[in-house]
Amino acid sequence: MADRPEEDKTGEPLLRVEGLVKHFPVKKGLLQRQVGAVKAVDGLSFDVHPGETLGIVGESGCGKSTMGRLITRLDEPTDGRIEFQGHDITHMSAGKIRPLRRDVQMIFQDPYSSLNPRHTIGTIVGAPFKLQKVEPEGGVKKEVQRLLGLVGLSPEHYNRYPHEFSGGQRQRIGIARALALSPKLVVADEPVSALDVSIQAQVVNLLDDLQDELGLTYVIIAHDLSVIRHVSDRIAVMYLGKIVELSDRKSLYERPMHPYTKALLSAVPVPDPKRRGVKSERILLKGDVPSPISPPSGCRFHTRCWKATEVCRTVEPPLIQLEPGHEAACHHPENAPDQIPDDTKVLASAREAIALVGDAVAAGADAGKASAGEPAVGEPAVSEPAVVKPAVGEPAEAPEETSEAPKGLTKE
């Protein structure tokens, strides 16, 4: 997907999402009383501009798939606002939303379960025409055969059944179905993760070509950072229901600001043994993602972050623009000035949060954070809890979010 012209990005967004929330109730007992909620998506705001590809990346359970189902309105949002081409579609009824389904289509992850095994390919790909009561030029069959050709299948496949196809071919069928009504926005949820590498590349290239040919706008959800980098113009990184970083591709991969993004990038195995030796540091996060039923207070990443301070535990960092086109939600970002420079006392948990592999150099380039960067590998912080414990019950000493980021940043 070649870089889009600049005016596209400044114009009216195709999709605008504000404060999107989805909580799934957790029920218990005989009366099925609600005892809590899984905060799958908890306040997302972003725009998708015509012709661009927005990549959404995050680990399992971060809410990326739920987000995809919300913006296609397969699920009802708990709160927030979704605008498509200026129309509020947040709570539109099923009947009213049907015309919109023409413009927003979805490609699903599993090409085995997303095609009805009892229907022929012709029926599957032709279904959108029937449902929308659209009569394409030259008849449905001809149009379906054209679509099959478009995605690299042959028109003779029209009367076959899904089981006769391989995974990659099935995914092509799913793509053909999504493209049937020439939508404006295509939401693809893990479109290639079920496929083998050589097939994965075919499908990625196909999505690429179709975008150039048909001027599609994509929201691509994936967990694979290399795939996301390859296909996206802009990327949002999600963690526990929140966007922690939203940036154009280049800036995100070259200068990640949120510590989570940095850790995520450094965890990706690079298929080049030579390169690995050179890499000076690899950050290894310890522990698991906390439960979205009771996410941590303040910054949700603070329990696993090596830079976490008291303010991170109490005050949630807002997603703000730290550099043109690069937003991050962090009090102590990498590659950008510290948001709360006074708060330098690193939490005890942070000292053990990571292990550095390879040359154990200080994690952050920032001075003053040296203690955070110390390799915590063989050094249990036995004496540390004393430093932090008293602070638990007290209000945060750090000021509220008043210290604005100075604009016009210096490169590191």
Added chain:
Amino acid sequence: MALLSVDELSVTFAGQGGGRGAGSGARRDTKAVDGVSFEVEEGQVVGLVGESGCGKSVTALALMGLLPRKGVSVGGRAEFDGADLLSMGEKKIRDLRGSQLAMIFQDPLSSLNPVVPIGIQVTEILTRHRGLKGEPARKEAASLLDRVGIPDPDRRLKEYPHQLSGGMRQRALIAMAVACAPRLLIADEPTTALDVTIQAQILELLKELVDQQGTALLMITHDLGVVAGLCDQVNVLYAGRAVETAGRRELFAHPTHPYAHGLLGSIPRLDAPRGDPLRPIRGSINDKIAWADGCAFAPRCDFYTMECLTGTPELTEPRARGHQVRCVNPVLPAETSAGTAEVSS
């Protein structure tokens, strides 16, 4: 002598009667592994890489003696420390399994018994092979969990698999696998079901264990990134046969079989400049011919000639010593650039 030396291993699954499908009416046998040979030295990390259906998991199951007896015929030899694993009696291999040979499976949830607490599952192997019982066994189990980085092991021992996270379950499985300090550990896609940050943790753990215990590791994976970080020696499998065998650096620097070459060209990489389109391999794994008739990869290959269809190509060393390639038209230095241009066009 190598710790494990596999010679022309083949596994054939008998077809299921004469089904209505396929139209043939006759039984159709499936050759999942079709003559795989490789060696694992003491303390070495060897990778088996390939896509789904290339026979890498079946190879592992055959080595462990875990394939069903009925309907499966296993051929070739697999010598572990001088004894042939394939012709060994059930009783003998049970003594080896768990103590000298151990395996980590892909899906940690389905490899653990959901109705038995972790503690019992870990102590089981200690009782079977090391004769530990009661309190000493429990203590040893706790120290094993501690060693693989599970916090609060005493509490975890009482818990059931569903109470553990995916990464934790995989750690528990690893704890069981290394309980008796095996000489060979087979890991079948140990990180595929895990998130990338957890994957990094598990790989680091495996690396540590291998270094500390001098265990040889046979790493089965489809992820070339994992291979690049871990393996000393890599075998690339295609349609049940090794098509390229080389040291890690050699393989990644000079992939010589068109399949390995294509595989490396089709992965998006974090370290490469973006913008160059991916170079996928065309077709799918279903487009293959039997190895007996020629090169199974020929129908998908960009360099294939009529010569490729005249019997199984031999393993040769066209580029460097120890870098074996099963191809009559290998991708060699002069061709590499030309080949690249050809594929991308």
